[in-house]
Amino acid sequence: MKLKITLAAGLMSIASLVSAAQLDRVAVQVNEGVILQSEIDAMVTNVKLNAKAQDQSLPSDNALKTQVTERLILTTLQMQMAERMGLQVGDLQLDQMIGNIAQEQNMSVDQMREAIEAEGGSFAAYREQLRQEITLGEVQRIQVRRRIQVSPQEVTSLVAMIEEQGMQESEFHVGHILIEVPSNASSSQLESSKQRAEKTLELLKEGADFRRTAIAASGGPKALEGGDWGFMNVNEMPTLFAELMSGAKKDDILGPIKSGAGFHIVKVFDIRGRETQEIVEVNTRHILLKPSPILSEERAKEMLESFMDQVKAGDAQFEDIARQYSEDPGSALKGGELGWSDPSIYVPAFKDNIERLEPGEYSPAFRSSHGWHVLQVIDRRTTDATDQFNNDRAYQLIYRRKYNEELNNWLNEMRGDAYIEIIEPMQRRG
Structure with missing residues (x-):
C-alpha cells in the first residue's frame, strides 16, 4: 500500500471542520446510520484535489456528488457489517501498517506525518481513513470468499490453456x-x-x-x-x-x-x-498467534518478541517454537515452513515483510489480517515463469476473476436489501 499524500492532504482542516459542523446536516440515512453533508463535501474535496494533481478533468459538481454519495453509502453499509461481525482494527495493528507504509516510502512515521501536515492534511484523519480501508478490505475478503468456489475442472482447463498459449x-x-x-x-x-x-x-x-x-x-x-x-x-x-x-x-x-x-x-x-518472464520464489517459515478474548493483541506481540529473543540468543530453535505455539495448522507441524511460493499469493502485510528480508533474516513481529506473525526467509530462487503456471497459479487467476465479479454482486445485493433515504435540504421560506 502506497502513501497517498494528496488524499490525506485533501482532508478538511480543523478550521474547515469547525465551520462545517456549524452548518452540518444529515444527508443520507443508511439503515440505522447516517451520512453527514460534511462527509460528502470532504470526499468531493479529496476527489477534486487528486484529480488536479493527476491533471484529470471531472464532471459537474452535481454528478460528482452523486458518485461520492453512492460510494459513501456502500462504505457505510460495509462498516455496519463490520460492526455486526465484531471486526475491529486495533491501534497496534494500525501502527504496524503505518510503519510499513512509511518504510516503503523510505521515511520514518514522523517524516510521513510532517509530509501529510505540510500539505494541509491531518495525520489523525489519515490514521482513521487507513483504519477504515483495512476494515473494508477485511469485510470484503470474509464476505466474498465464502461465495467463491473454484472447481478442479476449471483449474485443469486453465492450466492446459496456459501451457498451450505460453507466457x-x-x-x-x-x-x-x-x-x-x-x-x-x-x-x-x-x-x-x-x-x-x-x-x-x-x-x-x-x-x-x-x-x-x-x-x-x-x-x-x-x-x-x-x-x-x-x-x-x-x-x-x-x-x-x-x-x-x-x-x-x-x-x-x-x-x-x-x-x-x-x-x-x-x-x-x-x-x-x-x-x-521469470518468477522469484521464496521459501519461508513463520509463527502465527491469533488474538482472542484470552490472548490480547499486546500479549500476542510480546510473546512473539520473546520467542525471537530466545531464537537469536541460541536458547531455542525457530522450528521447535513453531511446532509448539504456531496457530497455523498447515505449517506448524513442519516447523512453520510454508515451502516455495510466489510472494504475491500472501496477504499484503506478509508479502511486504518477505520483500524486505534477505535469506536467513527474521522479521519483527507484525500484524496481518490473520493475526501476529514473525517470519524468516529461508531462501530465494528465480525460476522460469513458464514452469510456474501450475495448479496454484491457475487457481489464483480464477479466484481473482471470480472475486471481482462476486464483490460487485455482493455490494449490489447489500445495497438492495438496505433502507436508504436521501434527505433533501429544507428550502428556506421567503
Whole structure:
C-alpha cells in the first residue's frame, strides 16, 4: 500500500471542520446510520484535489456528488457489517501498517506525518481513513470468499490453456462504464437505459474523456476512479470483459453489452505483453498467534518478541517454537515452513515483510489480517515463469476473476436489501 499524500492532504482542516459542523446536516440515512453533508463535501474535496494533481478533468459538481454519495453509502453499509461481525482494527495493528507504509516510502512515521501536515492534511484523519480501508478490505475478503468456489475442472482447463498459449498472452488496461438497469425493470426502463448507453458510447467515440464520463455516468464499482480497472490478463478479469478482448486493439471502445446489472461499455486504454518472464520464489517459515478474548493483541506481540529473543540468543530453535505455539495448522507441524511460493499469493502485510528480508533474516513481529506473525526467509530462487503456471497459479487467476465479479454482486445485493433515504435540504421560506 502506497502513501497517498494528496488524499490525506485533501482532508478538511480543523478550521474547515469547525465551520462545517456549524452548518452540518444529515444527508443520507443508511439503515440505522447516517451520512453527514460534511462527509460528502470532504470526499468531493479529496476527489477534486487528486484529480488536479493527476491533471484529470471531472464532471459537474452535481454528478460528482452523486458518485461520492453512492460510494459513501456502500462504505457505510460495509462498516455496519463490520460492526455486526465484531471486526475491529486495533491501534497496534494500525501502527504496524503505518510503519510499513512509511518504510516503503523510505521515511520514518514522523517524516510521513510532517509530509501529510505540510500539505494541509491531518495525520489523525489519515490514521482513521487507513483504519477504515483495512476494515473494508477485511469485510470484503470474509464476505466474498465464502461465495467463491473454484472447481478442479476449471483449474485443469486453465492450466492446459496456459501451457498451450505460453507466457506471451497480453495484459489489457481496461476502463469500464456501467449504465445501470433497475431491478425488475419495465420495458420502458430497459429501453431508457439502453438509449443512455448508446448515447454515452456515441459521445465517447466522438472524443469525450472516458474517465470523466465514467465518474459522471457509471454505476460500476470503479466509477470514482474513472472506471479504471488497471492491467489484467483475460484469465483474471471479469468474464464480461474477457469476452470482449478477443481481437481488441488499443483505444477500442466496446459495447454496450447487456448483463443483469445493465449495459456495459469497455475501453482498452493500453495493451502490453506480460512483463515478467521469470518468477522469484521464496521459501519461508513463520509463527502465527491469533488474538482472542484470552490472548490480547499486546500479549500476542510480546510473546512473539520473546520467542525471537530466545531464537537469536541460541536458547531455542525457530522450528521447535513453531511446532509448539504456531496457530497455523498447515505449517506448524513442519516447523512453520510454508515451502516455495510466489510472494504475491500472501496477504499484503506478509508479502511486504518477505520483500524486505534477505535469506536467513527474521522479521519483527507484525500484524496481518490473520493475526501476529514473525517470519524468516529461508531462501530465494528465480525460476522460469513458464514452469510456474501450475495448479496454484491457475487457481489464483480464477479466484481473482471470480472475486471481482462476486464483490460487485455482493455490494449490489447489500445495497438492495438496505433502507436508504436521501434527505433533501429544507428550502428556506421567503
